[in-house]
Amino acid sequence: MLSDEMTAEPNLALEINGLSVALGSAPDAPRIIHDVNLTLARGECVGVVGESGCGKTVSFLATMGLLPGVLKVSGSARLAGQEMIGVGERQLERIRGRKVGMIFQDPQSALNPVRTIGAQLMEPLRLHLGMTRAAAEARAIELLTLVGIPAPRDRLRAYPHEISGGTCQRVMIAVALASEPEVLIADEPTTALDATVQLQVLDLLRSIQAQTSLSIIFITHDLGVVAEICDRVVVMYAGRTVEVQDIPGVFSTPHHPYTRALLDCLPALEIGQAPPRAISGDVPMPGRAPSGCPFHPRCSRMTETCRVSMPAMQSTGPGPQGVACYHPLQETV
Template structure:
């Protein structure tokens, strides 16, 4: 991320409470114009909730507090018209299950045209022409013939491409991709990742890539935030986290990845599960599963603090730093794309 880039979105002390249970505990996060940011962690860590809260997409029972600023404009607590002006136009979101996001009884062309009408005011022949251009941009073959087909007449990968086309209809400055490759096979997954990289290069939009697939994150992102139990526990560049993860949870995520080279070895799992938000430990939420936990970890919640190498880390007893030669070996062996 160059020094010339400015923050497009700023989240400050973002908290979410469902029926009296706090599930998001003060997220501080910046997204710069044009950058690609990854959010990783196990299911239930708060990755999707963070951005659903930022865009006002959570149900009415959710209490959202904190600050969400887009180019300095506050969204948290703003009136619905102000939020809808940003949502879809400045910030678009694609979801992991396109089959449930596309309307099954409407032709796909009509759905894209509707997005163009709402966000850019296009109608008639102009809207159809732009829809065909978007379908062609995201790699839908023979777009003019398939414009009037229904979602069930497309494959899963093509439905995801159509969702990306609808998201691009508003020419957003930021695209939030919420696990967009989870339901796809490996070949189609690689195609979607290549498409996201291509679109970012062509349009200059920023991307927030939410995933639990570290390999996918390394192909798309420049910076990564690791979340656990509603908090960010480590943040750094892809090179930093992949060559030298410092938080025990981040280290555990990498240890659980099978190696494709060398002898077959038993995986090293992270014991236990993500804690119930109703019964979080008093101190560090990861302490019951952490092999490096000491007494202080059970009583004091570590803040997310900047480190000498530029990353942010929330751990009083991080994994020891590796030597420069070891970090270079990991990069050479392909742990960092």
């Protein structure tokens, strides 16, 4: 089984096993995340892809203890061997920011509108690294310079509404990296940006990773973006992991029909290529997935077995590669 291989892999920055999230603590409470397994090696970038509503963001908010208390989180998420699921808030506060940073989806909403950029950037430096105000300000200027923001000293005095969306995104990256975390969770950091700024942000993350050996979880719905920055990809659907592949493999030989459907949504790059095709139907509402494989109502390869039974994850290659499908694809794209 894939999960056995994953737990045996050495040199892990992050290891998630059997992560589940239920809509309440009752034994029969519907689950919105189902037994997610994921590994992230030191210095690796893993993409997590899927349509909106597939559970990508919820899974990682769960690992960081950032979900509402009404949701029941179970399983294991170990950061460099340190468990994060089920530990106390005080212990999580020592981990969040210091050992794991997160870039949230909408930077202009995530940043506090009534505090200056400098105040928000200096806070983790003083809280986690114990810096004096003068040292924190000097380091904040260095961080803004690192993420490519001009006139960084002036930006420290600015408020979020006074700078552009692209600059806000760079500030969020600086805040997430301020305490020199071992793992960075980037939650759709390029979705709201134009193409030019998207490329700048991806180049920035690649550059920082090369300099610091940072481990990155890159959450997105765009496989094209994944191809630019990631080493491996985890495909999620309806709160489940349905495929894990390395980047060359996912583009040349996708195994799950859902992965193939996501690739078919990409725009054609050459004359004569087939135009992009939308995936018919919708992602099921959280907690309301159909029985069996949750993708079966949208899948052209569906059989009666798919209707009644959820396929287990089966290995498709060395390391943590696998697919959860009764009728996986074999053809090369």
